[in-house]
Amino acid sequence: MKNKKELKKIMFILPSACVAIAAVAGIMMNRQSFGKIVFPTADDQVQQEQTTESATKHESQKMVLTEKSGTWKDGTFTGSGQGFGGTIAVKVTIKKGKIITIEVTNHVGETPSYYDKAQQVIAKIMAAQSVNVDVVSGATYSSNGIRAAVAQALNKAGGKETVSVTTAKKTTSSKKTTAKEKKSKKGVPADGTFTGSATCEVFGYNVNLKVKFKQGQAVAISNFAVTNNQDSTNEKYWTMAYKPMVKKILKKQSNDVDVVSGATYSSNAVVDAYMDARNKAIEANDNTATKKAKATATPRTTKQPSVIDDVNITNTGTIQDGTYSVSALCEPDARKQFATYTLNADVVFAGQKLVSITNFKSTDETNKTYYLKAANGSGQSTGVINQLITKQSASGISAVSGATCSSKTIRQLYINALSLAGSKSLVTDEMEEVSTPAPAPTPTQSPVIVPTIDNTTKKAKDGIYRVTVTVDPDEYEDFWSYELSADVTFADNKLVSITNITLSDKTNQTYNDFAIGGTGKIAGIVTQMIEKQSNDVTTVSGATCSSKAYMQLYSEAFALACE
Amino acid sequence: MFIKKIVCFISVLIIGVSVTGCGSDVAKGKDSVDIKKQNDNYSATKEIFAMDTYMTLTATGKDADAALEEAVSEIEELDQLFSVGNDESEVSIVNKNGSEILSDDTAYLIDYSLRLYESTKGAFDISVYPLMEAWGFTTGKYKVPAKDTIQKLLLNVDSSQIEYNSAKKLISLPNNLQIDLGGIAKGYTSSKVMDIYQKHKLVSGMVSLGGNVQLYGSKSDGSKWKVAIEDPTDTSQYLGVIQTDGKAVITSGGYERYFEENGKKYHHILNPKTGYPANNGLSSVTIISEDGTLADGLSTSLFVMGKEEAISYWKEYSQKFEMVLVDEEGNISISEGIEGDFSPEKKQDVFVIRKEEDYEK
Numbered sequence: 001m002k003n004k005k006e007l008k009k010i011m012f013i014l015p016s017a018c019v020a021i022a023a024v025a026g027i028m029m030n031r032q033s034f035g036k037i038v039f040p041t042a043d044d045q046v047q048q049e050q051t052t053e054s055a056t057k058h059e060s061q062k063m064v065l066t067e068k069s070g071t072w073k074d075g076t077f078t079g080s081g082q083g084f085g086g087t088i089a090v091k092v093t094i095k096k097g098k099i100i101t102i103e104v105t106n107h108v109g110e111t112p113s114y115y116d117k118a119q120q121v122i123a124k125i126m127a128a129q130s131v132n133v134d135v136v137s138g139a140t141y142s143s144n145g146i147r148a149a150v151a152q153a154l155n156k157a158g159g160k161e162t163v164s165v166t167t168a169k170k171t172t173s174s175k176k177t178t179a180k181e182k183k184s185k186k187g188v189p190a191d192g193t194f195t196g197s198a199t200c201e202v203f204g205y206n207v208n209l210k211v212k213f214k215q216g217q218a219v220a221i222s223n224f225a226v227t228n229n230q231d232s233t234n235e236k237y238w239t240m241a242y243k244p245m246v247k248k249i250l251k252k253q254s255n256d257v258d259v260v261s262g263a264t265y266s267s268n269a270v271v272d273a274y275m276d277a278r279n280k281a282i283e284a285n286d287n288t289a290t291k292k293a294k295a296t297a298t299p300r301t302t303k304q305p306s307v308i309d310d311v312n313i314t315n316t317g318t319i320q321d322g323t324y325s326v327s328a329l330c331e332p333d334a335r336k337q338f339a340t341y342t343l344n345a346d347v348v349f350a351g352q353k354l355v356s357i358t359n360f361k362s363t364d365e366t367n368k369t370y371y372l373k374a375a376n377g378s379g380q381s382t383g384v385i386n387q388l389i390t391k392q393s394a395s396g397i398s399a400v401s402g403a404t405c406s407s408k409t410i411r412q413l414y415i416n417a418l419s420l421a422g423s424k425s426l427v428t429d430e431m432e433e434v435s436t437p438a439p440a441p442t443p444t445q446s447p448v449i450v451p452t453i454d455n456t457t458k459k460a461k462d463g464i465y466r467v468t469v470t471v472d473p474d475e476y477e478d479f480w481s482y483e484l485s486a487d488v489t490f491a492d493n494k495l496v497s498i499t500n501i502t503l504s505d506k507t508n509q510t511y512n513d514f515a516i517g518g519t520g521k522i523a524g525i526v527t528q529m530i531e532k533q534s535n536d537v538t539t540v541s542g543a544t545c546s547s548k549a550y551m552q553l554y555s556e557a558f559a560l561a562c563e
Numbered sequence: 564m565f566i567k568k569i570v571c572f573i574s575v576l577i578i579g580v581s582v583t584g585c586g587s588d589v590a591k592g593k594d595s596v597d598i599k600k601q602n603d604n605y606s607a608t609k610e611i612f613a614m615d616t617y618m619t620l621t622a623t624g625k626d627a628d629a630a631l632e633e634a635v636s637e638i639e640e641l642d643q644l645f646s647v648g649n650d651e652s653e654v655s656i657v658n659k660n661g662s663e664i665l666s667d668d669t670a671y672l673i674d675y676s677l678r679l680y681e682s683t684k685g686a687f688d689i690s691v692y693p694l695m696e697a698w699g700f701t702t703g704k705y706k707v708p709a710k711d712t713i714q715k716l717l718l719n720v721d722s723s724q725i726e727y728n729s730a731k732k733l734i735s736l737p738n739n740l741q742i743d744l745g746g747i748a749k750g751y752t753s754s755k756v757m758d759i760y761q762k763h764k765l766v767s768g769m770v771s772l773g774g775n776v777q778l779y780g781s782k783s784d785g786s787k788w789k790v791a792i793e794d795p796t797d798t799s800q801y802l803g804v805i806q807t808d809g810k811a812v813i814t815s816g817g818y819e820r821y822f823e824e825n826g827k828k829y830h831h832i833l834n835p836k837t838g839y840p841a842n843n844g845l846s847s848v849t850i851i852s853e854d855g856t857l858a859d860g861l862s863t864s865l866f867v868m869g870k871e872e873a874i875s876y877w878k879e880y881s882q883k884f885e886m887v888l889v890d891e892e893g894n895i896s897i898s899e900g901i902e903g904d905f906s907p908e909k910k911q912d913v914f915v916i917r918k919e920e921d922y923e924k
Contacts, residue, residue: 184611186635201703217608247799248774249610249617257804258782261812261849262774262793263819271617278610 072097072157079156081148081163083107083118088145092153099129102150107142118142125150131161189213189281190288195223195382196277200269204228207269208378211277221246221274222473223481227378245270319352320422321559323467325359328412330367330405339364343371343409346468347417350556353392356470357385357413358483367406374399374406384410394418453534453558460490460561466500467557471508471549482508484549488557494533495554498526508546515539515546525550603766604783607631613642614749616773620756623783624765633763634756634770641755644669645748647692647701654744658692662735670732672744672751672856673725679747679860680722683876687864688722688835692743700831705822707829713838720835750813750859753777757855774814777855781808787904794908795846795889802847802889803907811855815862816847816889834867843869846891851901852884861886870896878918 072094080089089106092099102122121143124133131151135143144163151161190213197208206227212220224242245268248260327344341364348356360371377383381400384407388397394415399407468485482505489496503512518524518540525547528537535554539547607627609620618638622630644653644666657663665673679687692701693716699705708716719739726735736742749772760768760779768779769788778788787808791801795818805812817830817840834841848866850858861884865873870888877886877898885900896914897905907913 184613245617248771256789257791257801258789259769259771259776259778260774260791260793260801261771261776261814262798263795263814263816263847271612275612275617 072099072154072159075157077153077156078105079149079151079153080106081145081150081152083142083145088142088149090146090149090153092150092157094154094157099126099150099154102126102146104146104149107145118146121146122150131163184275185279185282187282188216188285189218189278190285191215192281192284194277194280194284195377196273196275196280198269198272198276205269207273209270209273209277211274211281213278213281218249218274218278220473221250223377224270225376225378242270245274249274318422319349319418321349321352321556322421322563323348323556323560324417324420326413326416326420328409328416330362330371330409332405338367338370338405341367343367343406343413345410345413347413348469348556349417349421350552350559354389354414354417355552356468356483357388357410358468358470370403371406371410374403374410378402388414453536453555458558458562460493460495460558461563462491462493463561464489465557465560467553467560469549469552469556471545473545484512484546484553486553488553488561490557490561495530495558497530498550498553511543511546514543515550529554606783609635611635611638613638614646614752614772615648618770618772621769622760622763622765622779623767624763626763627765627768630760630763630765630768634759637755637759638752638772641668641748641752645672645744647743647745654742657734657736658741661738662733665732665734667732668751668755669744670729672747673727673734673742674729675751675856675860676742676744676747677722677725677727679857679864682880683861683864683868685722685835686867686872687746687860688720689742689744689746690720690722690725690740691833691835692741693739694720694833694835694838695743695831698829698831698833699822700820705824705829707824717836717838720838746863747856747860749773749775750777750811750855750857752855753811754855774819775811775855775859776813777811777858778808791908792849792887793847796893801908802895803887803905803913805849805851805887805901806904807851807901810851810853811858812849812851813855813858813862814847814849815866817841817866818846832863832866841867841869843867843872844890845870845873845888846893847887847889848873849887850884851886854883857884874916877916881918 074094074096076091076093078089078091080087082088086108087106088104091101091103091105093101093103102125104119104122118135121133121135125131125147127133131147131154133147135147148163151159151163154161193210193212195208195210197206199206208223208225208227209221210223211218212222248262324347325344326347327342329340330343331340332338341362344361345357346359347354348358357375360368360375362368362371373383375383375385377386377400381398383400384397388394388411391397394411397407397411465488466485467488468483470481471484472481482503484504485500485502486498487500488498501512501516503509515525518527519542522528522538522540523531525537525540529535529550535551537551539551603624605625605627606621606623608622609631611618611620620631620634622628622634624630643649643651646652647654647658649655653663653666653669657665657669673689676687676689680689694713695701697708697712697716719737719741721740724737724740725742727733753770753772753775754777756770757768757777757779765779767781767783770777774793776790778790781787787806789804789806790812791804792812792814793816794800794802795816798818815832817828817832819831821828821830821840823829830840832841833839834843843866845866848862850861850865852858852861861876865876865886865888868876870890873886873888874896877884881898881900885898887898887901887905888896890896893911894914895907895911896916899915899917902915905913
């Protein structure tokens with residue numbers, strides 16, 4: 001090829017050919033197991049070390065070949081190579097230094113189906129103007145036979161081709177790595193709580209849960225929720241799958257165990273949801289790393305949730321602990337998709353903090369799904385209640401997508417309760433600079449504050465008080481939040497009994513019973529409280545969260561009784 | 564003009580190389596690891612999702628991060644080779660085309676599988692795959708196949724029909740015979756991870772590939788690892804704890820994947836000879852061995868065999884592995900090699916299987 005035109009053409013192809021070759025080389029260099037059989041004799045004892053060596057060698061060979069491609073003499077040349085069942089013979093025609101035809105003159109030994117497949121290699125050789133092309137998967141021997149035959153012909157034309165016989169694995173790695181990237185991102189999860197969700201492909205239900213990460217490790221998994229479930233028999237499976245999975249993931253065995261060997265569990269929606277949360281946590285870390293310049297906080301979910309009317313709300317005054325039954329109007333927006341209704345709920349404060357909003361009732365229960373969604377959140381969005389508990393403020397609350405109006409209403413319930421509780425809420429339309437802004441509360445995953453009973457200065461009115469508390473898991477437990485309700489009876493300023501106990505989620509019954517029944521060494525939590533007339537008692541081991549819930553129940557009931 | 568082309572060529576080359584992520588250090592989101600901390604006590608963990616399950620890897624040593632990176636790559640590559648769920652995996656291609664020249668890893672496992680098939684007298688059989696599909700264990704759409712469907716499929720559940728030329732690494736399957744290396748793939752993978760750990764001269768390490776555990780050496784404080792064995796009747800509880808080092812501890816039991824139809828339970832460990840879930844009185848088998856591939860393969864094989872045959876098998880190969888068998892009544896038996904290393908969770912007698920004693924009924 002002596003004329004400029006040909007040179008230009010080659011130089012044109014050169015970069016793209018280089019990318020292709022570099023890509024293949026790059027992929028090959030990353031592969032550890034690479035079955036190479038050096039042509040023409042099969043080498044049985046190929047070791048791992050050899051394969052990586054030959055991979056690099058092969059790469060340089062490719063580079064050499066590319067430079068030399070096009071140095072063939074014009075004419076027709078024959079060649080033969082070893083196929084699957086015998087020799088494959090070819091006739092290669094070169095014109096103006098390029099391969100223009102490859103004719104297979106003999107392929108008698110090849111199984112027809114394999115040979116037909118291997119034919120594709122001819123097109124590849126023509127396109128690449130080189131014998132170093134990928135073989136056709138499933139017809140390796142025939143493909144390599146054709147390549148070898150063409151190489152021999154090209155060498156007769158003055159080329160210096162050598163062919164390394166390879167198996168068709170190259171195609172797999174590049175394609176599938178993207179799928180794997182999706183499944184488990186590389187990196188370290190950022191600290192914080194992230195929501196994960198996944199769909200069970202077989203049965204169609206969605207699993208949502210929250211994972212708390214600390215120093216790159218999962219420390220708590222909670223708020224397990226399943227939606228869109230068509231089949232009630234799935235419930236048994238989740239309970240079976242969920243708890244052991246959480247245990248495995250959190251590795252919260254006792255100090256006696258390092259790891260658990262069990263029958264291999266295959267993928268399920270619970271694991272997928274966990275990995276989803278983990279991927280988000282890793283994304284959050286990547287975002288913080290790359291967006292250092294920006295002042296905005298790292299988004300916790302991939303979608304930016306809409307904040308309800310960016311207003312500045314500050315709490316002034318002290319909050320009087322107790323349960324406040326409040327109501328607020330839920331008015332539709334311009335789209336008028338529903339009629340205005342009233343939403344009512346019990347807002348509970350303890351230790352001067354919001355601890356729960358429960359017992360929702362409305363004047364139009366067709367809205368139930370929406371206000372519950374707003375209250376508890378769904379999939380990507382954190383519920384308004386949890387946001388309020390975390391922020392301890394009505395500022396910067398994000399609406400739950402698909403339940404914007406309800407979200408606003410629930411926030412309003414909180415504001416109304418705050419007013420009743422003695423605190424005054426200043427609602428301003430702009431972000432004004434307030435002289436003494438409320439201190440940012442430390443976000444807690446679970447309400448740990450259990451104020452002690454002060455029955456020396458306060459007097460509890462006789463009566464039965466029905467109280468509800470939310471039981472949230474702490475770092476070491478593996479259940480999802482539920483509500484505990486009970487009748488707390490006072491007489492003569494004394495706690496007499498806690499009865500009529502109901503759990504919103506019966507899977508926790510065992511733990512609840514533990515807390516009540518106690519162990520050999522520790523008396524039941526209620527017994528202790530009655531004896532001591534205080535909630536400053538010992539939690540029952542193995543039922544810490546349940547025990548704490550009872551302690552909280554007592555304090556809230558006491559607060560109610562003292563009003 | 565020429566220089567422009569060269570520059571273009573070089574820049575395209577660089578782009579081409581970096582696009583492929585050549586070398587694992589291409590900026591992908593930095594791990595927030597303080598390099599100063601990397602001494603022999605440095606520990607790192609990775610969690611990934613591969614081979615259709617959740618895996619954790621732990622490594623202790625100066626080179627822990629590099630070891631883990633390499634281990635994760637290795638796992639992902641092996642997944643590409645063996646996964647029957649992936650149309651383009653080597654195993655899928657073999658099943659589709661009926662014959663193929665195998666890469667080193669797959670070749671090793673095929674060879675291993677055929678030897679295991681012989682030594683377990685057919686209890687281990689990689690050609691059981693079409694049966695698994697018929698039962699829906701591969702898709703999750705469980706169903707009890709008709710009797711004649713099972714009979715028909717059984718005709719092709721027979722590893723002796725597989726032709727394998729180990730010199731050429733050339734495998735050939737007859738029509739309708741399909742294979743799945745799922746019964747030993749994870750055990751092989753964990754043993755490869757151990758090789759990587761060794762290469763990086765780690766102090767200590769551990770992997771759990773979806774419940775398949777393999778340990779590298781002992782713990783960093785020199786003490787033995789404590790591996791709990793899942794209770795088949797309640798997977799949030801343990802049966803007992805075994806203390807060990809440098810071994811794979813792999814458990815099989817029908818309790819992890821099963822379905823119920825008309826009040827009957829059908830689990831996923833099929834007996835290759837009957838085509839039905841193995842029903843020989845065992846509810847869980849744990850194999851402890853230095854050879855991860857063996858531990859994996861034997862855990863299902865011995866489950867299929869049942870207690871008596873399992874004991875005879877162990878007596879024959881007692882140098883290579885130890886075991887913990889749990890029967891349907893909850894009785895635990897252990898091979899004498901781990902006597903003293905195993906402690907049950909509940910207060911119960913543990914039966915010790917000894918080589919010299921005769922257990923024939």
